[in-house]
Amino acid sequence: MVDIRNTNLNSLSKGELITITYKLFEENELLRIRISDLEEKLNQKGKSENLKKEISLWVKANVKKKHNGKRKKRLNAFVRMKDTPTNTIFHSHDKLSVGMINCA
Numbered sequence: 001m002v003d004i005r006n007t008n009l010n011s012l013s014k015g016e017l018i019t020i021t022y023k024l025f026e027e028n029e030l031l032r033i034r035i036s037d038l039e040e041k042l043n044q045k046g047k048s049e050n051l052k053k054e055i056s057l058w059v060k061a062n063v064k065k066k067h068n069g070k071r072k073k074r075l076n077a078f079v080r081m082k083d084t085p086t087n088t089i090f091h092s093h094d095k096l097s098v099g100m101i102n103c104a
Contacts, residue, residue: 004020
């Protein structure tokens with residue numbers, strides 16, 4: 001690679017400037033070739049991603065769910081009949097409600 005950062009171009013002769021220019025053209029051509037190669041590799045990588053990949057062992061395969069038809073209904077319902085209660089508890093407020101209490 002040509003390094004012209006530390007050189008003073010005004011102090012160089014015409015022949016030296018021409019050689020530097022040719023070196024820069026050659027380096028530019030090499031970089032263009034390298035860029036095209038890298039772009040080609042990038043395009044090939046993108047195409048290979050669409051291909052089937054090897055699946056890891058810990059990954060479970062997708063299983064399609066079976067679609068069963070309507071369920072079979074019973075002829076008689078299977079329910080538990082209510083037993084007679086052993087005792088009943090009636091929950092309600094006393095006859096004296098909150099509004100009827102005298103406040104002195």
